[in-house]
Structure formats: C-alpha cells, structure tokens
Amino acid sequence: xxxxxxxxxxxxxxxxxxxxxxxxxxxxxxxxxxxxxxxxxxxxxxxxxxxxxxxxxxxxxxxxxxxxxxxxxxxxxxxxxxxxxxxxxxxxxxxxxxxxxxxxxxxxxxxxxxxxxxxxxxxxxxxxxxxxxxxxxxxxxxxxxxxxxxxxxxxxxxxxxxxxxxxxxxxxxxxxxxxxxxxxxxxxxxxxxxxxxxxxxxxxxxxxxxxxxxxxxxxxxxxxxxxxxxxxxxxxxxxxxxxxxxxxxxxxxxxxxxxxxxxxxxxxxxxxxxxxxxxxxxxxxxxxxxxxxxxxxxxxxxxxxxx
Numbered sequence: 265x266x267x268x269x270x271x272x273x274x275x276x277x278x279x280x281x282x283x284x285x286x287x288x289x290x291x292x293x294x295x296x297x298x299x300x301x302x303x304x305x306x307x308x309x310x311x312x313x314x315x316x317x318x319x320x321x322x323x324x325x326x327x328x329x330x331x332x333x334x335x336x337x338x339x340x341x342x343x344x345x346x347x348x349x350x351x352x353x354x355x356x357x358x359x360x361x362x363x364x365x366x367x368x369x370x371x372x373x374x375x376x377x378x379x380x381x382x383x384x385x386x387x388x389x390x391x392x393x394x395x396x397x398x399x400x401x402x403x404x405x406x407x408x409x410x411x412x413x414x415x416x417x418x419x420x421x422x423x424x425x426x427x428x429x430x431x432x433x434x435x436x437x438x439x440x441x442x443x444x445x446x447x448x449x450x451x452x453x454x455x456x457x458x459x460x461x462x463x464x465x466x467x468x469x470x471x472x473x474x475x476x477x478x479x480x481x482x483x484x485x486x487x488x489x490x491x492x493x494x495x496x497x498x499x500x501x502x503x504x505x506x507x508x509x510x511x512x513x514x515x516x517x518x519x520x521x522x523x524x525x526x527x528x529x530x531x532x533x534x535x536x537x538x539x540x541x542x543x544x545x546x547x548x549x550x551x552x553x554x555x556x557x558x559x560x561x562x563x564x565x566x567x568x569x570x571x
Contacts, residue, residue: 304551343381343419377508439513448482
C-alpha cells in the first residue's frame, strides 16, 4: 500500500487512511465476514478533532482561560512570546499584561501546551539565517528552560510565514499552525453551534485562534460569552477529540506512517506495528478498530494481543 504523505495543514476533507491488512489463520486466508482491522482517524475513534489555540501569552490566559479549561476538563495550546513574558504587549493594544514564566510552568505541569509564538513576535517570512534562529530557537530554549517541556509546535507571529520559514519551523515538530479560524469578540453562540456541527459532519481537524478575553485585541465585549462558547465545546467531547496541537499533529503523523502486520488466531488478534519516527516527539497511542471496536495501543511496542 502506498505511503500516505502527511500534511499538517491537511484539508478538512481528508480521507481516513485505512490500513487493509493481510489476515491469516493456520496458513489460510480468512473468508469474507472475518474480522477487519483499521487505524482510527482520530484518537478514541472520535468523529473529528479540535485544537483551541491562544496567542501572545496574555495574563488573561492564566487568570481567566486556564481556570475555565480546568473546570471543563479541556487542554489547549498557548503561544508564548519570550521577550514579553512577565511584561506587557506592544503595538495598538500596548500595555496589556502578559503571563509570567512561573504561571506558564504551572499551566504546562497541568497538561496545557505552552508553545512558540516567536521570541519578539517578528514576521518570520522576512527572516533567515541567524535572525530566524534567534527568533525561533531562542524562544524554544526559553520555554524549555522555564517549563521543562520543549515546544513541539509553533504558532507563526501574525500568521505570517514563507515557504522557507515553514520548512525551518517544522523541523522536529509535530506540526505548526498553518491554518486557523478566529474565535474572538465577533463570535456568537449561534456561530459556535454551526461551526462545531460542521466540524463533526466533515470529520476535520479544526484549529481556533483567540487573543484577548476582556481587554486587548479582538476581545469579547461580554467575556461571559467566551465562557459559554467553551462550555459548548466541552459538551461535544463525546464526538470531538479536543486536544492541543502537539497531540493531534503527532497522532496524524503516526497514523499515516505506521505499518501493521495482523494475524487472527481463534479468539486473539495479534498486531505487530512498525513505526519509524522519533518517539521523543511522536509519542501518542494509536486507536485500532477491530470490527469497529476501539483499542488504544502503543505503536512502538513490538506486539499487542487483543482478545
């Protein structure tokens, strides 16, 4: 079977990759109606995926968003600007407080993804060489040194990127944010209902982008609206895999790279996966469907037996 190339910014119409496997029993091919094994499109066989992302590392993300996500049992991705941590924003909405490194470390320890949004929020499409390394790799180092977790994704400052910048930034990452839909002050509950409905119907991977909540760029005139939007997201957890970009990007790459050998022996299904990726970066379980029933397996384990 031909390898399916991985694209982090895949269109939402991507077809589920089905791994049609050779099944044997005592040396004979199984007849029609025998068990079928496939890799699920998303973890836990959810219908679609959603990553909530927050730009600029604002103090509000710690004081308002973080407690809300904890209450709802959600995890998200937060883009940090290293030079502004513990300080304030600049530009049109200047002097908006940013979170501290201590706050970022607490959020990371509780499962939130703290990722790279550029050291000084510079336009990466205009940078190369040492300037690019200083903007990207310096921020990687800061985030790792203060949180203990190396960032494996990146949110492009101002959503500006070039082909060369994308190639540089995607090295040793599960993905970068190459597409997103704004989730800010102009969004309504009706919009969210339709967005989530369509996302599930299409089976895509949605990526939302939020900046300020109550004070700053694209903030909500009524911050309680943001709370209600997040509550709507949480209520869809039975259909949606709601996870940080890091996790969804890793799962998709693993799903499209793994090769499986499967044997059926009476009441057992023996699965032998082969996955040639860096386990320190791509470390998600994979969901295997055996006649439609989901099982989560370690794709780096030599053999898994399902009874």
